[in-house]
Amino acid sequence: MNRLIETLIDKQGHELVNVPAELNVLIEMGFSEGEATVLINNAISAEEWLNVRIKRDGLIRDTDYLIQPDYPLSDSLKSELIIYRQALRDIPQSVVEPKDVVWPHKPVIN
Structure with a gap:
């Protein structure tokens, strides 16, 4: 699956970078099955969470031009956009699990 653990302190106290997140690799490094x-x-x-943030950032970026002062939108629509963008920014802080994002x-x- 090629999933990596970005940084990891092994049993000897060494900092390791980009360790494969694989059960057998971690067990060979001395971690118990539960720890692994x-x-x-x-x-x-x-x-x-990274995937959620990437999607969220793209959705915000897709509306950047709409909130520019010279973009012709009504005040009420600009207000709706501001609320929408704030709701997007609040996503990581407002849910516990990435799968629960609404x-x-x-x-x-128009």
């Missing part, structure tokens, strides 16, 4: 499972689950969660609906721009 936790490390793998943390790596999966970090990857899922994406806000973008206001309709």
Whole structure:
């Protein structure tokens, strides 16, 4: 699956970088099966959160031009866009699990 643990302190106290998040590799490094499972689950969660942030950042970027002062939108529509963009920014802080993210609906721009 090629999932990596970005940084990891091994049993000897060495900092390792980009360790494969694979059960057999972690067990060979001296981690118990339970410890290895936790490390793998943390790596999966970090990857899922990264994907959420990438999507969120793209959705915000897609509306950047709409909130420019010279873009012809009504004040009420600009207000809706500001609320939408803030809801996107709040996503990582407002949910516990990446799978629980509820994406806000973008206001309709005619």
